[in-house]
Amino acid sequence: MVKRLDLKDVNIYYSAFHAVSDVTMSVPPRNVTAFIGPSGCGKSTVLRSLNRMHEVTPGARVEGSILLDGEDIYAADVDAVGVRRTIGMVFQRPNPFPTMSIKDNVVAGLRLAGVKDKKKLDEVAERSLRGANLWNEVKDRLDKPGGGLSGGQQQRLCIARAIAVEPDVLLMDEPCSALDPISTLAIEDLITELKQNYTIVIVTHNMQQAARVSDQTAFFNLEAQGKPGRLIEIDDTETIFSNPKVKATEDYISGRFG
Numbered sequence: 001m002v003k004r005l006d007l008k009d010v011n012i013y014y015s016a017f018h019a020v021s022d023v024t025m026s027v028p029p030r031n032v033t034a035f036i037g038p039s040g041c042g043k044s045t046v047l048r049s050l051n052r053m054h055e056v057t058p059g060a061r062v063e064g065s066i067l068l069d070g071e072d073i074y075a076a077d078v079d080a081v082g083v084r085r086t087i088g089m090v091f092q093r094p095n096p097f098p099t100m101s102i103k104d105n106v107v108a109g110l111r112l113a114g115v116k117d118k119k120k121l122d123e124v125a126e127r128s129l130r131g132a133n134l135w136n137e138v139k140d141r142l143d144k145p146g147g148g149l150s151g152g153q154q155q156r157l158c159i160a161r162a163i164a165v166e167p168d169v170l171l172m173d174e175p176c177s178a179l180d181p182i183s184t185l186a187i188e189d190l191i192t193e194l195k196q197n198y199t200i201v202i203v204t205h206n207m208q209q210a211a212r213v214s215d216q217t218a219f220f221n222l223e224a225q226g227k228p229g230r231l232i233e234i235d236d237t238e239t240i241f242s243n244p245k246v247k248a249t250e251d252y253i254s255g256r257f258g
């Protein structure tokens with residue numbers, strides 16, 4: 001099921017360090033939300049708070065509320081591992097299990113969840129690889145290692161792995177930053193297709209990419225080094241890029257930043 005996320009008064013800490021302050025925003029379903037802003041403003045930190053990856057760092061904590069279709073993902077009776085299955089993540093560098101076969105990479109999450117039926121695993125592998133626009137390139141070498149694919153193919157493999165467990169939301173942290181322009185366009189096309197079935201949040205340093213793939217854009221900024229990052233403005237992507245309300249947003253997107 002496709003779900004929405006609502007953040008309310010979210011503050012995020014690494015031990016005593018207050019990294020992100022007072023974020024309130026909504027991420028609608030079947031929609032792409034882009035996070036933009038200068039290095040260190042907390043984009044990755046906010047993204048990781050959305051599927052409880054943040055708390056994997058010792059001393060890290062989140063205050064405020066993050067609701068998935070109205071359910072608090074930080075509620076005491078909610079299991080963090082389950083949240084990470086429901087809200088999948090794709091990282092900056094493609095991180096397939098390099099010696100594991102392409103097929104096994106895709107179904108790794110299902111295997112972990114105890115699925116053993118070969119027919120079911122084969123079906124999920126094919127559906128996920130098709131969903132990630134990779135099937136045609138790998139269908140004749142499903143048993144070859146994932147590490148033997150190109151960077152762009154590896155990133156699509158990671159997307160296939162993420163969608164194999166049928167998450168509700170996909171988080172992507174600079175998914176194209178290690179890729180060449182052609183692979184980048186392939187991932188962007190894929191994001192546009194995936195948004196019909198998923199709620200997507202993408203962090204990007206590439207303004208054109210944010211403008212091309214996202215429906216709404218959130219601009220984060222830092223007052224000063226050592227101060228917490230803040231959500232400065234969030235609006236339809238078109239508005240953010242053509243008519244932002246805050247001068248800092250305009251300065252950032254027009255490259256007049258810092």
Ligand SMILES: Nc1ncnc2c1ncn2[C@@H]1O[C@H](COP(=O)(O)OP(=O)(O)OP(=O)(O)O)[C@@H](O)[C@H]1O
Binds near residue numbers: 019040042226229
């Ligand atoms: N594991 C960590 N422990 C302590 N502080 C951290 C940790 N990870 C990030 N930070 C700090 O939190 C702040 C926000 O970092 P974050 O990585 O979220 O920024 P970002 O906007 O994603 O930057 P970039 O664009 O460079 O990826 C920074 O001051 C950073 O140094």
Ligand SMILES: [Mg+2]
Binds near residue numbers: 044045
């Ligand atoms: Mg980051």
